[in-house]
Amino acid sequence: MARNVPASTRIGFTALAWIIALILFSPILWVLLTAFKTEAEAIANTPTFFPQNFTLENFGAVQARSDYIKHATNSIIVSVGSTLIGLVIGIPAAWAMAFAPTKRTKDVLMWMLSTKMMPAVGVLIPIYLIFRDLRLLDTVHGLTIIMTLINLPIIIWMLYTYFKEIPVDILEASRMDGAELWNEIVHVLVPMAVPGIASTLLLNVILAWNEAFWTITLTSGRAGTLTAFISSFSSPQGLFLAKLSAASLLAIAPILLMGWFSQKQLVRGLTFGAVK
Amino acid sequence: MATAQTRTLSRVMMAPAVIVLLIWMIVPLVMTLWFSFQNYSLINPMMTGFAGWANYVYVIGDPSFTQALVNTLILVGGVLAITVVGGVLLAMLLDQPIWGQGLLRIIVISPFFVMPPVAALIWKNGFMHPGYGMLGHLWKFFGLQPVDWFNQYPLFSVIVIVAWQWLPFATLILLTAIQSLSEEQREAAEMDGANALNRFRYIILPHMARAITIVILIQTIFLLGIFAEIRVTTGGGPGYASTNITFLVFRTGILSNDIGAGSAGGVVAVIIANIVAIFLMRAVGKNLDA
Structure with a gap:
């Protein structure tokens, strides 16, 4: 300028x-x-x-006091795991809605968005009881299931806005060339879809990493993620300020770096494609 | 034109997502509704059976509910006011010709990536603690008595923390919106002799209206569910001074093990969220269509 x-x-x-x-x-x-x-x-x-x-x-003390590495591992499994499962469910759905839209596609998308508006606390108690009865409380796979469900609408919306931008004309051009459907998908569409999928993956790992309602209410010692781990510092014993800082630094540093790289995609993902 | 075959295929592709979300939306919500009409306490398993409206009367009739409702509105309203006004001003500032714009963007957006418990504990211990917090040191530097923020102004302190997390979000969205305003439009306005205030009033603000709408909508969804920031700082107290609806339900259902009353609170929270959503969608629907 x-x-x-x-x-x-x-x-x-x-x-x-x-x-x-x-x-x-x-x-x-x-x-x-x-x-x-x-x-x-x-x-x-x-x-x-x-x-x-x-x-x-401080870093050594944090590890010794409350096993930082275990919580970090839980965070990685839950955030990456839930995002990958979300992509497996979300990619076909977003693909179908972007390339074969029907009259109801907009309604389906709006309905998916509305599930995101439901306050978590409205379903906290049944989820807590179901988890207790199925022995899913304080387990990494239980938490991964919940995380997948709460981020699925965002995953589908984001993918949809990216897939929507892939020009359909290209598809038809390659069809005229006699390319088979499979070749078409592998050689034409997938390369164009990969950047959008990568952005979606990155943003959702960030969101799942920082999620702090379900992680705190559904886990304690065993499956606790970093959000639950840091929360355990809320009632400090003795000198802890530097240790709290060391633990916090380790918990936010990787996500800060990822966030800096993905800030453009962040705008799009968090506004459901409304602001680009 | 979609053929019957592609229609079937696309239904199959959408099925897992739709089924999973349908179950996620309906099953727990129906259970919450069911529990809310039952006598169901984990502490007193002898008490069972249909409760009628008793749980609702108990939850809504309690003074803590009114306070939690008011706190929720103050929390959401306060954070929205700070982040939207601050976000507009900060976005306009960052849009000016300044040195280090790219780096500034990254620095300003950073708080948004800090997980809520870390944000809350940094503020609680590093800044707002009357003994060794940075604000305490600052107050002492000016010869003032350090403030015990979380005891004296618990709700305000929570608002400050949450606003710190969301101001970057609002700024980033609004900055993106401003920057999509074409240079020609601005130059045309400048050449027409519009002064800075008029340019803001008639060109920039209308252009940003849609983005502001979206910021308000999305933030409201998240702000109604504020939880970790309260959990690790005040624990909802002193008394119920910083308890919002979300925290009240957690307190009743999980901490006090009263499933029936907690569920009734959960249903109320869902109703409030829906009222807000409908109200917002109506108020801003015009903007969203544009």
Whole structure:
């Protein structure tokens, strides 16, 4: 954009934007810095900015205290697992709706969206009792099932908006060439659909990773994900600020990186394709 | 034109998704409705049988319900006000010719990716703690008495945390919307002599209306279900001062093991969500069609 503005205006806007951005970012910065401080330094009367005695012992302590790696593994299994199952169910459905739409396709899509509007707490108690009776409480596969169900509407909507953009003309051109249906799918459609599927995968892993209603209510020690793990720090014992920061940093760092890469797709996914 | 064969094929392809979502939507909801009319407590298994409206009377008649309902409205309304107004202003600022725009975008969006329990605990312990929180240090620096946020202003503190998480979302959506406004449109307005305020009022704001609508809709869905932020900070207290409907149902059904009353609360939560959804869809339907 080559809008001509005076340098002073530009400097003013830049400074203001950076100040606001850094204020918004400061809690994350606090985690990043505190994770490497000693507990004594973290609660010192005169706060320090950079760690004075740089230490990595918090990370070890977190692992020793409550088995960080187990919870991280649970988070990975649940978020990736639920997303993959969601894609297996969602891709055919979105594909059919995008390429063979009927009069009812719009209604079906709106209905799927409406299932997302149902408050989780409205079905918490039956799900809790069903899980208790089927011995699914505090299991990784039980949680994966729930996570698949709550994110399925978003997966289908996102895929639908991507598939919708694949030009159907290409399909017909290749049909005239006498290509078989299977070849058509493998060589023409799949390569065009892959970027959309990848974006959907990324966003849904992020959403499932950060989900904190079902993970907290349906799990405890064994199948607890990182959201449940961090919540266990809510009633602290003794010095814990630096350890909390170390655990938090490990829990949010991978998702922050993924989020930065997928911010464009995020807009589209979270607005159900309404804003691109 | 779809042939009979492709129609059958597409039905088969859609079947798993439709069936799974249909079961997910109907079975638990019917069970919630059923339980809400039963005497069913895990603590007192002797009490069984049809309860009529007793659970509803018990839940709605309790003062905690009114307070939770009011808290829910304040929480949703407060966060929406902060994030929409703040989001519009921040999006406009980021759209200006500034240095480091790409990097700024990434920094500003970051809080949205922080999982709710982490966000809540950072604010609780790192910032709002009267002893060693950063806000406490700041207050002391200016010679003021540090505030015990979660005891004195519990609901406000929760609003601050949630707004911090959702402001980036609103900003990102609105920035995307502003940037889709073509450069020609802006230049034309500028050449017509429209001043900054008029450009905002007649060009940028109408252009953003649809995106604002969507931000409000989506955030409302999520904000009605705020849970982890309350669970790990105030636990709904002191008393019921920061309990919303979601947390009240959790408290009644899961913590107090009163399945009947918890279910009645759940049904009420579903009804509220539907009222809000219908109201919002009506109020903004015009925008969505555009």
